[in-house]
Amino acid sequence: MTQVFYSSTLFGAMTLAAAMDAGRFGPHEGRRILLVSNNAAIPEVTPSLDEAPGFSALRPRFDEVWSWNEIIAPLHPSDWKARVVEVPMLERLVRSHLSLGEGAGELVLESVAVPPARTVAALVRDCPITVYSDGLMSYGPTRDPLPLETSGRITRLLHLDLVPELTPLLLREVGVAPDPLPDEAFRRVLAEMPPPTGLSGEAVILGQYLSALDIVTAEEEAELHADMLRALAARGHRSVLFKPHPAAGGHHARLLREVARELGVELCVAGDTVPAEACFSALRPQLVVGCFSTALVTASRLFGIPVATMGCDLVLERLAPYENSNRVPVTIVDATVPRLSLDGSITEPPEVELRALVEAVGFCMQSEHYPALREVAAGYIETHGAQARYFKNRRLASVGLLPEPVRPSRDRPLARLRRALSR
Structure with missing residues (x-):
């Protein structure tokens, strides 16, 4: 066969x-x-x-x-x-x-x-x-x-x-x-896998290709990488490895090198074809930071390396349409991975019923194909409210989990006056 x-x-x-x-x-x-x-x-x-x-x-x-x-x-x-x-x-x-x-x-x-x-x-x-x-x-x-x-x-x-x-x-x-x-x-x-050579870094930044997917602008993505580097520098890391996404090209690394020079941080850039997991295995970094890359989860689950996320709030706000297939990955990371702030502090996300949250988001994304999840979604919304971070009121209304919003009348005052006089 x-x-x-x-x-x-x-x-x-x-x-x-x-x-x-x-x-x-x-x-x-x-x-x-x-x-x-x-x-x-x-x-x-x-x-x-x-x-x-x-x-x-x-x-x-x-x-x-x-x-x-x-x-x-x-x-x-x-x-x-x-x-x-x-x-x-x-x-x-x-x-x-x-x-x-x-x-x-x-x-x-x-x-x-x-x-x-x-x-x-x-x-x-x-x-x-x-x-x-x-x-x-x-x-x-x-x-x-x-x-x-x-x-x-x-x-x-x-x-x-x-x-x-x-x-x-x-x-x-x-x-x-x-x-x-x-x-x-x-x-x-x-x-x-052959271990990568010539790499160094106490911490790792995971690049993605958010701007190529039209989730954020190229400038916003570059600034997100820069903020990750600034936060790591604020935590005292003086050497950082940047692992760009294979499909992102080299411009992200070039821009980040300029920020590294300003901060006095030694920046090493991994090759496009080097898996992030190979970097984790070779370096055993103290911290891995990214937006919502799957590699955040493999670093934590397979290697026990501390991880943190930055930028999920921006991505959740920008993802369109609601059915965008990146919505569940970013929801999982946002709800479960500690959050890195610009000052270098790391905070745990609020506790969440992860399975119910993911199934509620999944139902709102594709309600026609997953009708069995309606009860779970309704229960989650009833218990936790329509969390703006993960749900949009218009979307909840369109799948029957919130009343349709009352649209303001577009009648002009003169038209209303004419109707009143004709009665």
Whole structure:
């Protein structure tokens, strides 16, 4: 049996390796093909995951590695999807390109609701699909409805057990059961990775690509990184490692170096292809700070490193539309991770019923697809009120958890006078 695995990040490939080692895909008897996609804004200048130094440790688990970018060039993986009339032809082409013969025995995908994974699912057909999730998004609802020919093939959801008290909402609406991966399997994979060299830092700043997602402006994101550095300096850290997001480009690091010089802080920048977890393992920093990166949770859960968040309030205010799939990850981090202030102080977040909060937010995001969560959401709102941090009154009203707001009359005074005189 040929198994086709798809991944767009090194962390995702590490998750696949952990699942293989944990026996989730059975013995390695047939062909195992890894389909790699580079989803960076400009993939031509951004290294793909199979070009990362750490990939050499994962490579023996796969018989073949193919680039999805090369298969569909010059189209961008995140934008292109096959038109309905093209699917039969393109299916034959993909099958021929990958030498699949009569087809694959299993297809393993991440982020199945959106291209490129959704596109791959449409072209590698007639086989069961396993979805794997390597981050906090697994705890949120499915981003977009799936076509029946895809959702009907999904048999399970593999995920890292990052927040043990939560059960993923992802794919729950189509009856897919989640299957958590053991922490130890992922730790063993990480131990195989070559340690990064030339890195230093008492603390770590995790970069994201919030401005690229139009959540904040580029200037606001740069200022957020600068505030993180200022807060770490206020805490007495004189050397800091900045771990940029692989898809963010190099401008964040350049701007942060200027702030570091002003503060007298030694700033080291990790390479784009170095996993954050490899940095944690090599440096064992005293503190890891970020906005709502999944790496905040892996630092705490897998390594026992203290973590803190900064900027969640801004992101929660700016996320639009309400269904934005980043909403649950930022909610989880905001509700559970200590908060770092500009003066260097760290405060614990208020206590919260995390499961009820996440399910209430998930219901408000996709109420039509998760009607079973209405009672939980209503109970949470009744107990805790419509917390403006996590809920918007207009959204609560639109899903029936608050009365519709009374809209002010737009009648002009003259029109009201005419009506009165005509009575």
